Amino acid sequence: MSSGEQETKLIAILGKFIDIVSKELPDDVMKKLTELRTKEEAPLAKAIYDVMFDNLDRAKKLNRPTCQDTGVIQFFVRSGSRFPLLGKLRSILREATIAATKSAPLRLNAVEVFDEKNTGTNVGTDVPFIEWEIVDESTNVEIEVYQAGGGCSLPGRSIVLPPLAGYEGAMKFVFDTIVDWGINACPPLVVGVGIGTCSTSAAKLSKKAMLRPIGTSHPHPKAAAMEKSIEEGLNAIGLGPQGISGKNSVMAVHVEGMAHHPSVLGVGVTVGCWANRHGIIRLDEHLAYEVVSHTGVSL
């Protein structure tokens, strides 16, 4: 295959993948939602879960996006330094976004900054948003797509705390954010918490935490214990599906951290809604691919 043909092929694969992610939730989210649904006893909470699942069934059958807000398209790329299309990947991801916007169809969610006009294409300055990680010597690439809705992006925030506030201060920030802002973000939520030095590093890690597959814990035992404790605490508040009150508030709480300056503790919170549309695809240098996040999906 020539490099041009390869490019066209990758755009087609990724375009189809983004399309599917808007219509089918990944395995980890489905599993957790199913589990939380069975725990609910109150008729109202049960009724809401019934509608959510019915909606997912119909989205699949009718080939339509599950939620009307298909978000701003974001990519998290872990590319081998020797993946042959690395140098073209930025434009490939942009083209794939445009293709999926037409095929799905996705909502036009890119409003050009400063001019405040919708671009009409779902792409704009630095949208799709891309974060890069380069893996030395590898020839493979792993691409994660996330569709960031408005309602679920709204609670996101970060703060830099003085050292005396400590991890307790961080907990207060997380709990206040979820109770004050989580209800309109379509619970049950996935909560990502990031610990760093400045607002940027904390926010970035909180996004990484939010995207970690549900059912995994942090490898550090203290961080894992912290995740469990925050999850139990937030669930005890019982926001329930759509904030109508119920047995749980969250699908998961994930914490990520980095070494930080001794005088400060940066804390970030990123929230995902029940319709947590994220997906992971892996490709090798011949563009043979594997969809990691969704079983039984063929592109």
Place this chain on the structure above:
Amino acid sequence: MKKVLTTPIQDEDIASLHVGDIVYLSGTLVTCRDEGHRRIVAENIMPSLPMDRIAIFHAGPIVKEVEGGWEMVSIGPTTSMRMERYEKEFLAKTGVKLVIGKGGMGTKTAQGCKESFAVHAVFPGGCAVIAAEEVEKIEGKEWPEFGMPEAFWILKVKEFGPLIISIDTEGNNLFEANKVTFHARKEEALAKTSKNIVSIGGL
């Protein structure tokens, strides 16, 4: 048995509704959000469509133009709280009996529901496929200059729902009541979590 409200909604149809009840709607539903509220309340301009006893939906749909009309691609509720500033006057001016959106509304709207004898209900967020399927027909639109999400789309719906009553005609407010409970529980849960975090040690 499904409880179905049909437009024009009569006072006695909603008098017995309480917060937490589930109802469905058949008849005329009009999308109306930020711009529509501002025009009616702040600018004092009414649409030509008579609004007395119909329902509105805080929503911005995706509509496809087809031969002889429009087709509903996708529609879902947007955060109702954004309309809190105008909703009370809006109800008094229009005679709308049912407001549908996402999340709760505040005390001012609750007062408005009591005074104008109306209710607010939520449609579950993120369930756009079901909502679009329950729209039988797009009958027309007004104020197209607002653009697709903000225009007044006049919809004919059949058993649109489930709609969970969040403010009833007595002014009871489900989300405000929940908020009080959630805040009380938060204090307790936070104290416990903080204690756990400290006991994890070294943090």
